Amino acid sequence: MSDLESFRNDVRDWLEANCPDSMRKPMKSEKDICWGGKRFEFSSDDQKAWLERMAEKGWTCPSWPKEYGGGGLSKDEAQILKEEMERIKARPPLISFGIWMLGPALLKYGSEEQKCHYLPQITRGEIRWAQGYSEPGAGSDLAALRTKGDDKGDHWIVNGQKVWTSYADECDWIFALVRTEPDAPKHLGISFLLIDMEWDGVSTKPIKLISGKSPFCETFFDDVKVPKENIVHQPGRGWDVAKYLLSHERANIAGGGSGAQMNPVAAAHKSGEVDENGRVADPILRGDIARLTIDALAFETTLQRIKDQADGGQGVGAKASMLKYYGTELNKRRHELNMSALGSDGLLWEGENPEDGDPARGWLRSRANSIEGGTSEIQLNILAKRVLELPGG
Amino acid sequence: MSYILSEEEQMLRDSAQAFLAEKSPVSELRRLRDEGCKDGFRHAIWKDMADMGWNGIVIPEEFGGVDMGFTAAGLILQEMGRTLAATPFLASSVLCATALRYGGTDGQKSEHLPKIASGEKVYALAVDEKARHDASHIETRARKDGNGFRLSGQKRHVVCGNGADMLIVAARMDDDSIGLFLVDPEASGVERTLRRSVDSHAPANIQFDDVKLDGDALLSETEDGSALLDLVLDSGRACLAAEQLGIAEEAFSRTLDYIKEREQFGQKIGSFQSLQHRAAHLLTEVEMTQSLVIKALRQLDEAPSQAPLWIAAAKAKATRVSRLSSAEAIQMHGGVGMTDEYEIGFFYKRAQAAGEFLGDDAWGAGRVAQLSGY
Ligand SMILES: Cc1cc2nc3c(=O)[nH]c(=O)nc-3n(C[C@H](O)[C@H](O)[C@H](O)COP(=O)(O)OP(=O)(O)OC[C@H]3O[C@@H](n4cnc5c(N)ncnc54)[C@H](O)[C@@H]3O)c2cc1C
DSSP states (O other): OOHHHHHHHHHHHHHHHHSOGGGGSOOOSGGGOOOOSTTOOOSSHHHHHHHHHHHHHTTTSTTSOGGGTSOOOOHHHHHHHHHHHHHTTOOOSOOOHIIIIIHHHHHHHOOHHHHHHHHHHHHTTOSOEEEEOOBTTBSSSGGGOOOEEEEOSSEEEEEEEEEEEETGGGOSEEEEEEEOOTTSOGGGSEEEEEEETTSTTEEEEEEOOTTSOOOEEEEEEEEEEEEGGGEESSTTBHHHHHHHHHHHHHHHHHHGGGOOSSOHHHHHHHHTOBOTTSSBSSHHHHHHHHHHHHHHHHHHHHHHHHHHHHHTTOOOTTHHHHHHHHHHHHHHHHHHHHHHHHGGGGGOOSOSSTTTTHHHHHHHHHGGGGTTTSOHHHHHHHIIIIISOOOOO | OOSSOOHHHHHHHHHHHHHHHHHOOHHHHHHHHHHTOSSSSOHHHHHHHHHTTGGGTTSOGGGTOOOOOHHHHHHHHHHHHHHTOOOSIIIIIIIIHHHHHHHOOHHHHHHHHHHHHHTSSOEEEEOOOSSSOOTTOOOOEEEEETTEEEEEEEEEEETTTTTOSEEEEEEEOTTSOEEEEEEOTTSTTEEEEEOOOTTSOOOEEEEEEEEEEOGGGBOOSOSOHHHHHHHHHHHHHHHHHHHHHHHHHHHHHHHHHHHHHOEETTEEGGGSHHHHHHHHHHHHHHHHHHHHHHHHHHHHHHOGGGHHHHHHHHHHHHHHHHHHHHHHHHHHHGGGGGOSSSSHHHHHHHHHHHHHTTOOHHHHHHHHHHHTTO
């Protein structure tokens, strides 16, 4: 038996013994996500046990090095773990900005001390991180940000405001872009700082979304004292870190595009809009769904193909923008068709069951996919400039 | 299954690229058209292709082929899409070779496959009878007559039909099942009418009037003619999707070159955001198509039972994207894109014809829905 095959067997046995039954059902809604963090309330003992067992193995971040709390798995091994988890429909034990945003950035740009300190807290789900990039005057034009840090020798005094900070009111720490070099050119004056949200002067205020939920906030910094050792990479080089992190964020948001949790065909069955052969009754809607399926297959294969290329040494680079653009537009279409297939059933906002409003809320939330992490238009700009090398500023 | 091309595959693609750029650039298609060529292809080039081993790309070695599989065939067609090479490759070396390989008896294989591989004879597949592709609608009849058959019916827009030396015709037998028959187009009772098509190819309408066939005209290695026909058509669709991908890529790349060159308002038109976004969108769509095409071809080679869904998706996507890419090409070229002198229009025309053949995007969507159980 090859090493990989025996690894697969081990993984299978371990999952069989350690993944609680209730963690082998698809997540119904956001409520089932384990975000971790100091203030996180587990929805069940199983959820807690599942996180702890996986974190113990380092499998919340399977391919991070072991010394930082990861699993130290090779690409092939990580793929096997993923497949085996999918096979038993195991939920991800932990989802967090720490895992898919800050972690990769620290692995590339962090000091050894920072890696040893922050990464294990992420893999164990102890600290929940927020992303402090956007500001009222700096959205797509992120480098226009004005939150500033005054140099006080061994620390900065940070003042300013962030906005659209996802889950800021539930997070423990925030990685923030702060202008520390006021005289430097736009992109060269920014630093990437790690800030404890319990420190004096940090406050948040929730903003309500069209989906009725408040997953994001305004975040304020009033004379917050940030020690110099809390900078990642060098002063004024935060833009490099920010961009690197964004490509991971984009690849991750794009991944949602392949998620089949929202299935318009299942929706048609639910609402009774199928004929006696089980086919979607309205032929035009059926055609629209089929075209969606085709594009979803195209997207899924492209994710795999780009992964193959990355394994073969060809970088992914700006292709993350392609995936972000296509995946999020696809996901919006999927939600639209889901709503069409549900008909008036999809319009329910609240009802007897807690999940009654989910389709409508999910549909509304999906509109953000092509805004968050850089809008679709910005992705197209990036592709035009960096991949197609088209002229102009 | 790997999305990466093997070294052998890359070499094949490179040699196809070099060969076609030299022997069969777009100007060659224009020449065929202007000469009023009735066969729709250049025999000398077809012979050269045979010498390269391409014509037997899916034919076993014992019958004179090189047996490299459908992915390899697709790679050649992708390059043909880029130069709009008009050849019998799809009709003869993919569709008919596949029909014979999987449906022919040993005798039929040893008689016909070497002729396809050597380029000595050109074969064409006659299936469609309606204007839109529909392989379930077959009214052509092959009635049992002694040891042989009598064939009657009409086939519409048979690709490569006018220049073919031999036809493989789908017909209904006495029990209503489907059979594939080898028919000599020069036999009495067969009448071909050339249909000059928008892409400058030479398909034909073919009428069969009580044509007498021997018993061994029927490809009889398999009982289930309908399954055989499905496999043949699917192999053609996957490979044709690769040609469409080549069309999309080339039309796009020419457009990119053009918008980086052409100036208006004192700047390159490629600096206008409305064109940039459409170009970036096209880039994305072409990449998506490429993934589906390679997936479909590899599935056909490695896991044929799972291939139909991927093939339908690939054909549908490639149809849509090749048409989009060549349509956007005309728009972004402005007036010059509308001229016959400029080559971009040839891509638009071929995209339309290739899209129609063996099922367009609407057909593919229907098939995907059906195969997915909704
Ligand atoms: C649900 C959600 C969660 C978010 N979470 C976070 C978070 O945790 N942390 C964080 O920092 N940020 C977060 N964001 C913010 C997000 O990154 C910004 O909303 C986004 O970058 C767009 O900025 P903006 O909202 O200021 O829109 P604007 O930049 O004002 O854009 C408005 C419109 O103009 C278009 N536009 C702008 N510039 C151009 C251009 N050059 N060319 C063409 N079109 C252009 C845009 O595409 C858009 O359609 C979140 C946003 C959402 C919706």
